[in-house]
Amino acid sequence: MNIAVCIKQILDPELPPRDFQIDRRTKKAVAANAPLVISPFDENALEVALKLREKSGEGKVTAIAAGPSTAQDALRKALAMKADEAVHVSDPAFEQLDSDGIASTLAAAITQLGGFDLVLFGRQAGDWDFGQVGSLVAEKLELPCVTFVSRAEPSDGNLSLRREADNGFELIEATPPLVLTVTNDETNAPRLPSVRDTMMAFRKPIRTLSLADLGVDASALVAAAYVEVRDIFIPVQEGHCEMVSGENGEELAANLVRRLVDLKVL
Amino acid sequence: MPAILTIAAMTNGRLPAPALETLGAALSLSAKLNPSRPAAESVVSAIIGGPGAVAAAAQELARRGAGRVIAVEHESLADYQAELYLQAAEAAQAVVRADVILFAADSAGRDLAPRLAARLGGGLVTDCVALDVDADAVTVLMIKPVYGGKAMAVLSTPRRPQLATIRPRTMEAPPPLSEASPDGAGSSESEAAAAFAPEFVPFAPEAGRPQATRLIERIQEKVEGVRLDDARIVVSGGRGLGGPEGFQQVSSLASTLGAAVGASRAAVDAGWAPANLQVGLTGKMIGPDLYIAVGISGAMQHMAGVSSAKHIVAINTDPDAPIFALAELGVAADYRTVLPALCAKLKEVVGT
Numbered sequence: 001m002n003i004a005v006c007i008k009q010i011l012d013p014e015l016p017p018r019d020f021q022i023d024r025r026t027k028k029a030v031a032a033n034a035p036l037v038i039s040p041f042d043e044n045a046l047e048v049a050l051k052l053r054e055k056s057g058e059g060k061v062t063a064i065a066a067g068p069s070t071a072q073d074a075l076r077k078a079l080a081m082k083a084d085e086a087v088h089v090s091d092p093a094f095e096q097l098d099s100d101g102i103a104s105t106l107a108a109a110i111t112q113l114g115g116f117d118l119v120l121f122g123r124q125a126g127d128w129d130f131g132q133v134g135s136l137v138a139e140k141l142e143l144p145c146v147t148f149v150s151r152a153e154p155s156d157g158n159l160s161l162r163r164e165a166d167n168g169f170e171l172i173e174a175t176p177p178l179v180l181t182v183t184n185d186e187t188n189a190p191r192l193p194s195v196r197d198t199m200m201a202f203r204k205p206i207r208t209l210s211l212a213d214l215g216v217d218a219s220a221l222v223a224a225a226y227v228e229v230r231d232i233f234i235p236v237q238e239g240h241c242e243m244v245s246g247e248n249g250e251e252l253a254a255n256l257v258r259r260l261v262d263l264k265v266l
Numbered sequence: 267m268p269a270i271l272t273i274a275a276m277t278n279g280r281l282p283a284p285a286l287e288t289l290g291a292a293l294s295l296s297a298k299l300n301p302s303r304p305a306a307e308s309v310v311s312a313i314i315g316g317p318g319a320v321a322a323a324a325q326e327l328a329r330r331g332a333g334r335v336i337a338v339e340h341e342s343l344a345d346y347q348a349e350l351y352l353q354a355a356e357a358a359q360a361v362v363r364a365d366v367i368l369f370a371a372d373s374a375g376r377d378l379a380p381r382l383a384a385r386l387g388g389g390l391v392t393d394c395v396a397l398d399v400d401a402d403a404v405t406v407l408m409i410k411p412v413y414g415g416k417a418m419a420v421l422s423t424p425r426r427p428q429l430a431t432i433r434p435r436t437m438e439a440p441p442p443l444s445e446a447s448p449d450g451a452g453s454s455e456s457e458a459a460a461a462f463a464p465e466f467v468p469f470a471p472e473a474g475r476p477q478a479t480r481l482i483e484r485i486q487e488k489v490e491g492v493r494l495d496d497a498r499i500v501v502s503g504g505r506g507l508g509g510p511e512g513f514q515q516v517s518s519l520a521s522t523l524g525a526a527v528g529a530s531r532a533a534v535d536a537g538w539a540p541a542n543l544q545v546g547l548t549g550k551m552i553g554p555d556l557y558i559a560v561g562i563s564g565a566m567q568h569m570a571g572v573s574s575a576k577h578i579v580a581i582n583t584d585p586d587a588p589i590f591a592l593a594e595l596g597v598a599a600d601y602r603t604v605l606p607a608l609c610a611k612l613k614e615v616v617g618t
Contacts, residue, residue: 013414013567016588020416029413041548100389124392126567128412128419129547131392135380144349144478147377150541160482164541165346165373166277167495168487174479183548186537226389230407231420241580241596249603253611256579256604259595265499265556265577266523266616 001059001154001176003049003118005083006106006133007042009067009074011035013126020234027229029127038074041122043190045182046081048152049120050191056154060084062113066105067094072206079201080193086204087113091211093218100226103136108214110141117176118159123148123183130227131181138179146172150185268299268404269308271364272332273355273382274323275346275374276315278486281323284370285313286330286439288432291397292368293331293440295406298399299366306333312358313337313464314351316344324464331440336361337464342471347481348377350471355382357469364427366406371431379431389423393547395436406430414547415566415573434551435574487542489526494543497526499556500575502545503538504530504568506561506582507601510538515605516560522609523616528552530562546571560601564589581605 012035021030038046049061063078065071066089075086089109097105110119119141121134138145151162155173163170164183182188193201211218244259246252260266270292274285289311296305311332313323320337327335338354355378359367367382369375371393383390391408398407406428412419422428494500501523503516513533520527529539531546545552546568553574560581562568569592572578580593583600590596597604 011413014565015416017416017566020413022417027419029417124548126414129393129410129414131376132380132383132390135377136384139381139384145381146348146479148373165484166282168485168542170346170484171482172479173482178478183541184531184535185541186534189535189537225424227391227421227423229419229421232412232417234417241590241593243585243590243596243598246599249599249607250611252597252599252604253607256595256597256608257611257615260556260577260579261615263577266612 001052001056001117002115003052003120004062004064004110004116005046005049005120006064007074007078008039008125009036009065009071010039010125010127012037022232022234027232036070038077039122039125041124041182041184044184044188045120045122046078047188047190048182050082052152052154062087064109066102075206076201079204080198081191082197086206088206088208090208091218093211093222096222098226099130099132100136101221103133103140104221105216107137107140108216109209112214119179121181123181134179134181143177143179145179146174147181148183149180150183151187267308268365269310269362270296270366271359271362272311272368273358274313275351276319276323279319281326282372284372284434287434287437288368288370289327289330289332290440291432291437295397306331310334310336310362314343314354315339317341325462328462329442331443335464336467338467338469340469345481345484346374352378352381353471354469356385357467359386361467367427367429369431371433375431379429383429386427387425388427388429389425390429391421392431393433394430395433411570415570435553491521492524492526494526494528494550494552497554499523499525500528500552500554501525501558502528502562503533503560504562505532513538519605519609522612530568559589562589563587564592
């Protein structure tokens with residue numbers, strides 16, 4: 001089974017609010033010295049892909065990242081996790097592309113690379129939380145799409161999927177080719193690459209494609225705007241936490257209960 | 267007059283609660299788009315489901331102020347299946363030709379909205395917490411938290427139709443149009459209710475194409491004790507619990523309080539709690555009267571899930587944990603010393 005996993009490099013979502021800044025002119029977060037990471041759900045998607053390859057005993061996993069030159073670091077990490085191949089779609093126009101522009105680009109890359117049974121995405125990126133690119137790519141490629149998948153097992157040429165839904169989950173049988181978006185659960189926590197694999201990843205090639213290579217007209221994508229950012233701002237947090245006092249567990253517990261009774265929540 | 271369409275999928279045979287909140291969002295947007303007209307006039311609600319189930323849901327949408335209710339009802343829609351529900355949503359829009367389409371950001375809405383946007387050539391902003399109207403009086407401004415809630419963004423789409431999904435528990439469900447009289451339903455109201463029937467939209471699923479995805483089984487989550495979604499009190503545990511044993515203590519505090527148990531994403535990823543207990547931007551959005559966070563650092567991603575909680579209590583060993591900036595009451599101590607004492611004290615006070 002040949003699997004493509006589309007990954008996005010983002011500003012580390014764990015960056016504490018005090019270090020987080022935005023530029024109201026570019027309407028983006030300031031990367032400055034903040035660490036860049038693979039968007040967390042994309043790592044879950046990589047893990048699902050790698051497990052599927054291991055279970056089916058054949059096929060390969062190709063990580064695809066669209067973004068600036070730093071996206072190569074994300075691809076190195078994917079290679080260190082034991083993805084077989086890495087493809088970097090790079091173009092100066094990316095700065096101006098929205099979800100739909102990126103989806104068109106990825107759809108073109110997936111078509112040109114060819115031969116994928118499965119195309120995986122994280123359910124949403126940990127920066128803008130749009131949760132659209134996987135679904136939009138599915139529509140562009142006219143493939144069926146199952147969202148919020150936490151587990152995938154090969155079964156006689158088909159796949160058994162577990163899809164997380166409100167108040168429970170669904171078991172779905174699906175016939176490739178198809179698109180999946182992946183959500184986290186305890187079975188798909190991303191593996192930690194070994195030091196050796198991390199070193200080896202630097203020797204593996206990363207294939208680079210430009211929009212011209214893909215036959216995509218960047219200016220047309222920019223013109224066909226899907227969503228526009230009008231403004232971005234940091235909301236004012238009003239912090240006035242009352243710390244409960246006490247010398248030991250019993251005192252703290254007693255004082256907390258007293259305050260909760262005062263607040264009439266007990 | 268621009269029409270606003272809300273689309274809801276029946277969930278387990280019922281109208282999901284976020285569908286009414288989305289109707290509330292549509293009515294207040296309508297008042298801003300068409301200030302001189304009654305808000306209900308331009309609001310159409312569509313409900314999608316299997317035979318027999320949708321009539322009561324349609325009636326509820328009408329009773330809550332939808333100006334027009336349409337139903338897409340078919341035996342193939344008895345269970346949620348993305349491809350068929352998408353076709354049903356397309357059928358609804360083909361009848362209404364709305365300028366604005368709203369979904370709840372629940373599992374059906376998050377699944378359907380991007381693909382419907384693609385099929386209609388529209389533009390979508392997901393997980394909005396507020397909607398407004400631009401100076402041109404036609405462009406919808408969609409406000410959503412980004413960067414895990416560290417920032418807010420105002421977005422719009424130049425495409426038509428304009429689509430948005432509405433984050434659950436951020437908008438008010440509209441009240442019923444006429445309140446029942448104190449001794450029960452008034453007679454004129456029950457007559458009106460009995461006479462109400464939605465407009466049924468003809469629906470025939472595309473024949474001939476074999477379904478590439480097939481629903482085998484839907485499994486309702488089994489939760490011991492109180493359900494997270496409607497709990498008045500929730501006790502959640504996070505990475506700071508240090509292991510699954512810590513969750514036992516969280517559970518016993520919850521049962522003492524008659525509360526539901528929740529978890530942060532870190533605790534779910536560690537395998538200490540099942541995924542259906544995850545609270546946060548990508549888990550459950552809850553609004554309890556009291557939220558007790560134990561060993562949770564307070565990542566914005568998590569706090570976004572409890573932004574409508576009335577009171578937040580944080581118990582964490584690290585006095586600098588960001589959660590203390592967001593909580594109302596804080597206990598900077600090891601939960602291992604506090605929780606057993608807290609359970610004992612609560613048993614005295616609550617008397618269980």
